[in-house]
Amino acid sequence: MAAKGKIQRARWCxxxxxxxVLLSGPEDLLADRARQLLREAVRQQANRQQQEVEFSDLDAREYASGTLLSVASPSLFAQPRFIWVDHLEQMNDAFLSDALDYVAQADPDVTVVLRHRKGVRGKKLLTAVRDVPAALEVECAELKRDDDKQTFVREELQLAGRRIDPDAARALVDAFSADTTELAAACRQLVADVSENITRADIDRYFGGRVETTGFAIADAALAGQTAKALVLVRHAGQQGMNAVPIVAAIATKVRLMAAVCEVHASPQQLASKVGGAPWQVRRAQQDAARWNPIELGRAVRAVADTDAQIKGQAVDGGYALERLVRRLATRRIGS
Known part of the structure; x- marks a missing residue:
């Protein structure tokens, strides 16, 4: 829920x-990207005016009284000033006092970027900042869901003048879902190496080793009855240190979507909004579901749910539970 106040709001991009500028929320990746955009913007502005920017970095945890007001004061040559203040969630009392004074009379020619991750520390300051009409808040919510990560990928590439196909974005997120820093680095590599629209073939070309062993690749093989391939991918994933939880989550996503479209006669476009998937995902699910019947899919849904509980604490060996699920799905031996 967005915080109340007069402040303007924008996405990181x-x-x-x-x-x-208040960068609020726990996702450091989005905050870092927003900070980079702001630093580049102030550099470009200064270049147009044939000036150099005066950058200052402050830590609100170890702040010395008077520092903010000092670095924000006009310099001898009236240089543009960019002040980065980190760790507001752990600010000391000296910073809180000075920041409240500064916010009340913020210099319009200075850019002060405040980073607050979470918590109630400094709530009075956040309220004051959010009550400034000329201020800007960038919400940096944690990238938990794959949909959020795919949105980040699209926005990151769009900033660089690139488009990415939906299946390519999904494959990229599948390969780097465990580490958003690596995901951002992969986007930068694609920008450097691919000059046009980014396709699934590009993802396979540059990140094939990572893409081959992902939750969705394992799910695709298992649900297609490719037992040997699915088990090889599972073991390869284990050797790479991949956690079983996102793999089972990927399998669950595919199985539930298959169950939702099984024996439903409608176009992917008609079903997409009803089942919570993109048209291309629905089309793929319809093709996969054609090889199954509703009873089998119902049992598969229960088997996936049981395995999810096992790998989250009920089973001694989560790896074995995952292999057992994959084998059962691939051979359709999923019980009654």
């Missing part, structure tokens, strides 16, 4: 210069 829309970050723009303002006297006060």
């Amino acid at each position: 829309e970050a723009r210069l303002a006297p006060l």
Whole structure:
């Protein structure tokens, strides 16, 4: 839920210069990207004016009284100033006092970027910042769901003038879902190496080793009855240190979507909004579901749910539970 106040709001990719910019939320990747955009924006602005920017970095945990007001004061040559303040969630009392004074009379020619991850520390300051109409808040919510990560990929590449196909974005997120920093690095590599629209073939070309062993690749093989391939991928995933939880989550996503479209006669476009998937995902699920009947899919849904509980604490060996699920799905021996 967005915080109340007069402050303007923007997504990380829309970050723009303002006297006060609040980067709020726990996702450091989005905050870092927003910070980079802001630093580049102030550099470009200064270049147009044939000036150099005066950058200052402050830590609110170890802040010395008077520092903010000092670095925000006009310099001898009236240089543009960009002040980065980190760790507001752990700010000391000296920073809180100075920041409240500064916010009340923020210099419109200075950009002060405030980073607050979470918690109630400094709530009075956050309220004051959010009550400034000229200020900007960029919400940096944690990238938990694959949909959120795919949105990040699309926005990151769009900033660089690239488009990515939906199946390519999914494959990229599958390969780097465990580490958003690696995901961002993969996006940068694609920008450097691919000059046009990014396709699934590009993802396979540059990250094939990672893409081959993902939850969705394992799910595809198991649900297609390719027992040997599915088990090889599972063991390869284990050797790479991949956790069983996202793999089972990927299998669950595919099985539930298959169950939702099984024996439903409608186009992918008609079903997409009803079952919570993109048309191309629904089309793929319809093709997969054609090889199954509703009773088998119902049993598969229960088997996946049982395995999910096992790998989250009920089973001694989560790896064995995952292999057993994959084998049962691939051979359709999923009980009654």
